[in-house]
Amino acid sequence: MKQYDVKCPICGHVNHNLYLEETDGWMECEKCGSMTKSKQFGNTIRIPVFRMEEHCRPAKAHV
Numbered sequence: 150m151k152q153y154d155v156k157c158p159i160c161g162h163v164n165h166n167l168y169l170e171e172t173d174g175w176m177e178c179e180k181c182g183s184m185t186k187s188k189q190f191g192n193t194i195r196i197p198v199f200r201m202e203e204h205c206r207p208a209k210a211h212v
């Protein structure tokens with residue numbers, strides 16, 4: 150389960166280690182208590198999956 154750091158758009162407080170995948174992007178700010186849906190979830194924080202088998206061939210030395 151991935152954890153996210155989300156800045157509250159209401160008060161600017163950064164909430165750490167949120168499980169946004171469980172809440173579908175919603176978080177409750179621990180400082181001001183506002184319920185907000187994170188815009189960055191599902192948008193910017195997507196880890197690209199590399200196809201390792203194409204990149205892990207041993208490099209050949211050109212001698």
Ligand SMILES: [Zn+2]
Pocket residue numbers: 157158159160161162178179180181182183
């Ligand atoms: Zn807040």
